[in-house]
Amino acid sequence: MAVNAAEAAPQNAAFSTTKWSRAWQNHAPGYLFLLPWLIGFIGLTVGPMITSLYLSFTDFDLLTPAQWIGTANYERMFTNDRNFAAAMRVTFTFVLFSVPLKLAFALAIAMLLNRGMKGLPLYRALFYLPSLLGASVAIAILWRQIFAGDGLVNQFLSIFGIVGPSWISNPNYSLWTLIILSIWQFGSPMIIFLAGLRQIPQDMYEAASLDGAGKWRQFWKITLPLLTPVVFFNAIIQTINAFQSFTPAFIISNGTGSPINSTLFYALYLYNEAFSFFRMGYASALAWFLLFLIACFTAFSFLTSKYWVHYDD
Amino acid sequence: MTTDAHKLTVVTGAENDPSARMRKRIVSVLAHTALISASILMLYPLLWLLAASFKPDNQIFNTGIWPTADWDIDAYFRGWNAMRVSFGVFFMNSFVIAILSIVGNLIACSMAAYAFARLEFKFKNFWFAMMMMTLMLPGQVTIIPQYVLFRDLGWINTILPLVVPKFLAVDAFFIFLMVQFFRGIPRELDEAAMMDGAGPWRIYWKIMLPLSVPVLVTAAIFTFIWTWDDFFGPLIFLNRMQDYTVTLGLRTFVDSTGESDFGGLFAMSVLSIVPIFVFFLIFQRFLIEGIATTGMKR
């Protein structure tokens, strides 16, 4: 049966098949939904981002116009800046330890809280409290109360006859007090894990327990695989945050990164370069190198995600 | 195989077996013990903060957790009126900014997330990568160009620089968060709606959003807490004390070169946590009662 195109055309005018209108039909809704973000991105984000990229090739002291100096900032970063090296070391240690521990902790608590036991909302709120406090001045003071030489930790250790150091002011341990602070504020990933756990249909567990799978096996075979999109999200976000971690060190060391640069986080160093020493150009270079580092990590995560992240669609 | 059949089997199995019941109880006790001891750790800071807000200034750092002398609520009155502008004004300002930010973030970010998660369009991957990139640049170096931009727009000293970006989905975190959750919603629901004649807008509004209540609430809670806690934006863009937010007010209590009113700081810190805590308590139940996708077969 031959198709009579001419006959079909009039009724189909609304869906005319010219290339342009087809493209419009296919892509327009996506762009319409993206529109607010696109406006924000192009209007508010791209400009400042490109500006900072430009500034990274300049000597800019905030007070006088920027001077183009080529790649000098980047050269200095890698060849002649021992603080940069210190900041890299501190930040990588922090990322390496705080992120996995925080995520494991958040997931463990979220699993406990997802058991449907009594008093759940209360527990949930309590566990979220530390995160509500943020990195306020009050936290800085509290942390000293806990980790100073005569602080809570050492009072506890002295029960066993151990004389602990002043953790927070000893360069060997000070970073660890901040790692503990980061882990302690596990509220955000916990909430996200909880929301993720809620999306796992209960009948999956019922089916699994009928099949004789124990809790441990259920966790590895059902919970974790189905939770991978959320794990993936939390891992990416927490890593990015850890790389950019600023406020805790800023508050607790009063912006100095002391003792002996042992808490000189990358972002703290960057901030000091920008606003304490008026080297916005150099700070911009530092920022773009950090972006490069994080982007490498994120791209790697996305590339490998197809092997371990399971989406429903 | 129906779900009901499974439930039946599981339940009868447990009830008929006393040792299983016993085991269940032991597990429950263990879980509670773990949770309670963990909660004490969590609770310590609040207790400390609370106690500190009732101590005279010179006792705050030298004594144990509880006030040795009389309890003293003077710090609350002192703190509330310390700034010439009452803290009530700061609370109001913070509320306005937080509520507007929530509205903006929920609308704009969920729209963008829907586009990324469900719609097909050209250069999608490119835009997604761009979106992720905005997460990665430390904010300290874009604040100056942003300041210049908002100055040219005449927005300095208004809340516009703090609120308008939220309506333009500048917080990529939330887009990414929602994308991950939208992808967990079975695609057949979209398709069913599509067959029912619904366009992208109606699917977004009538299917996606109602099914995403848990993640929307999560985003709302985070937005509230983060805008409430944010100080860098308000610090840079607001110049008049009567426009200050709570966090900015709190920070003016403490100056490392001068006299700090720690009593006032702690008193106001305690008060400043109350709204976020209440907000969290109210909305967290949606995290759990969220419809999720039970009732769907997968």
Add this chain to the structure above:
Amino acid sequence: MTIRLGRREFLMGSSALAAAAALGVSPAWAQNALRLIFWGGQARADRTYAVTDAYAAAGNPGVEGEFLSWNDYWPKLATQTAGGTAPDVIQMDYRFIVEYATRNAIAPLDDIIGDLGEFDADQLEGGKVDGKLYGISLGANSVAMLANVTAFEAIGEAVPDNSWTYADIERLGEAFKAAGNGMAAMSDGSGSEPFLDNWLRQRGKALYTAEGKLGFDAADATEWFAMWNGFREKGYIVSAEDNALDTGAPETSMVALKKAALLPSNSNQLVIHQSVNDDTLTITSYPRIEAGVGGGHYRKPSMFFSVGGTAAEKQAAADFIRYFVTDPEAGKILGVERGIPCNASVREAITPTLDEQSQIALNFVSNLGDLLGPLPPSPPAAAGEIDTSLLRVLSQEVGFGGRSAEDAGQFFVDEATAILNRAAS
């Protein structure tokens, strides 16, 4: 308004939303009120606002004040300066005045400030950069040793007077050790820039020369670190670990934490430290290197008021500053919170109104005698960086045993020279 970050640098950002500008709200300072910004705590704010109120009540333009903590102050001021929206009256620190002045971020005041009355010459001098007046000192102060009177009484020792020497540190160190109450004689001063400066000046040297070069050599620095090593090893001063608890806030000082009886500080800090300490505090001088050797101290402008380089009403701003430092009534409100007033008549007017601690501070600064040396030249622009990122870090490295005194001395001089050269280029 000038745009310091020019459009060329800014590229496309602003154009994209230029249309929206029409809808924008005009900035609040469009009215005639002067904008004043300062760092400090509530006490300072209360006094400052009382003066601005009195100023406005006298029929002058209103002054809209904003205050921030030290840490928040500088990023905000830098951002506003970069954006060309800096306030009219800016509180300025000794450490940053050269930085801001050489970049025209603050305006010269010679022609507009008018008659300041009997104003201390050394304080006026302190506000000059390249011979032009950029900041009006809001008060004089001097380095001073904070002393816990109660602690000294407890072990039966007298609080050192202005004649004490470094040798006394050993004597007092032994005395406090013998008391065994966990309190050392003094906190670790090896990372304190003013302390090092004071020590160098007594030796006839200086931290920086007038040309902005380093005023001492590696041998001096080595000796400095070695001296503190000696004190630390013998337990005369607090351990490195304890000292690192001090983040610079009064509440975290070794005296506040009752770990040391003496703390290198400033004369105007006595009031603050007393407010967070239930023991009785006083101040005395920094130790002399030998009995009778003076010249280490000087009267330093504690902070300045400057006029923003882009301020529209520079004259009005200068008028307000003049009122602030010369009006006796304003002086009574301000007291010595920002240091000892520099105007003689104000000083006279307020003396009877001061509390005990303020009296001590005023007397100390007024009666330095042979301790008083010449005013040093303004520090070079990179001084702040050398202080925070070099001296403090090195002193901790030595303190924790990560570096020898010799190593640190040489390193300090090399790095500081490099930083100075980089800043100068």
Add this chain to the structure above:
Amino acid sequence: MATSIQLRQIKKAYGDVQVIHGVDLDIEPGDFTVFVGPSGCGKSTLLRMIAGLEPITGGDLLIDGQRMNEVPAARRGIAMVFQSYALYPHMSVYQNLAFGLETAKMPKAEIAQRVQRAAEILKIEPLLKRKPKQLSGGQRQRVAIGRAIVREPKIFLFDEPLSNLDAELRVAMRVEIAKLHYDLGNTMIYVTHDQVEAMTMADKIVVLRSGVIEQAGAPLELYNNPRNLFVAGFIGSPKMNFMTSTVEAGALRTGGVALDLGRDVTGATTLGIRPEHITIVEGSGVKFADLTVDLVENLGGQTVVYATTRDGQALTIVLEGQRHVEIGSSVSAYVDPAKAHIFDAEGNAIR
């Protein structure tokens, strides 16, 4: 008035991977067409392309003679019932049914009327206020169908709608869907991997394999005249018996026995005989094998015999009624030559 559907060289590719290879198919108005085939054969993809859920890579889709390739799903006049039912979990049954009508901006009164009617047809009136999670599997199934009915579409599509139900419900729903088709008379396309559903419900069965139509036609046409080995094996239960054969001197040899089918058997390599067409009583056809009985199942109405030929090929025989067959005994198998199928080396039927 019922609607016709034509597929003209329909192709589908995901990147370089082609999954539908130029399908041609005419579906007559009012027909109940069943797409059947093993999983991964492309039957669901084909259905989704007709629905408008998958873009068509090549070829033309015509509905009532009009090209529909670019027309959005909602404008094709089609309703679809999903395998997972895809009921909106946050809406009540009523809202689920009304959703499509509300989308079409139908007046409230009319919506209520239509929902009521659909609910009556499907006997789900008492459930209208419930949420999907409060329904049993069969009830969900009805609601899913109801959601399709209320919109009064020209075409119904079913994507394995019964695969989540237990056996008993499946049979019951099968009957209901068939009855629904009879009552409404719409064009319907039904996808399943279950050939019993296909046989019982279809006006026309389309057998797919690897994105190609192997055969399309009426159920009995496919049963009686399968075009190739695949179709022959797929349609009918129990499965057709296949025996390797050779042709010697114009006669077919299989299992050590030569048999005469009375037609040309040149090129035949496989003999196919349905279990129900084999008898073990002499004189009821030509003998084609000697067997040893391995197992006997007495189903009451039928007796199923599993046996092995002399050269070791397995054979299933379905005998009518209750028959006594001794396990281990030897029997001979007979078939009506007209009901024997032969296939060449490529698997194509030789007629």
